[in-house]
Amino acid sequence: MNETEPKAQLNLLLVGGRVCLDFCNTLEYRESDRPIELLANGYDALIRWSQYVNVIDDRQTVALLAVDSDSAPIRAVFEDAIRLREVLYRLFKAVVDRTLPAPADLAALNAAIQQAQAHRELVADEHGGLLWQWRDQDTPDFMLHPLALSAEDLLTADTDELNRLRQCPSCGWLFLDESRNRSRTWCDMRYCGNRAKAKRFHQRQKSGGA
DSSP states (O other): OOTTSOGGGGOOOOOSSSHHHHHHTTEETTTSSSOEETTTTTHHHHHHHHHHTTSSOHHHHHHHHTSOTTSHHHHHHHHHHHHHHHHHHHHHHHHHHTOOOOHHHHHHHHHHHHHHHTTEEEEEOTTSOEEEEESOTTSTTTTHHHHHHHHHHHHTSOHHHHTTEEEOTTTOOEEEOOSTTSOOOSSOIIIIIHHHHHHHHHHHHHHHHO
16 A cells, blocks of 8 residues: 555444544454454554544655654554553453453553653644644654543543443454443444354254254
8 A cells, every 4th residue: 555545445444432442453353362463564554544543644644654664663663552552452451341450551551641741732722722732743653642642531531431331242342332222232233243143043043953
């Protein structure tokens, strides 16, 4: 994929409801013996994904794709991204399982949040109010900052919001259940839901024919 191709061609399924959850979902079937890494192409894949979910814009994408993704510093950024992803997954999994988070994971997220905050500043808007604005948006690790703050926002949400956090029993993706009666089981009916229905149908057919 070259840098002029539109991001829509990635055709990614985003089901999390928050960008931090969609980031966790870039590793599919993670608890199986055959997990699927959606960022297998390394830093370039991270950039493309970040563009797709609007964490970075087209200008940033072009600038970041121009860096040498095989250099040691850029490989280190990608490794940091994967570490952050796994920290976020474990923290959200603790919420789903109603267990206490690991202190090391909290420390890692706190460090990421502090780094993110250091890249923001308050500026005056045209109406006389104040708003947060990002600084140093072309640094190779910029995309990690909005992801860390997205996780902070969700993890510190009220109990009602956190009680909507679910994990798909099939693929392991995390998502917020926004259904009216909170009965959503699958990440997406078109993806895992229909697959599970088909499996149950074949099992019934097999049992009936036995």
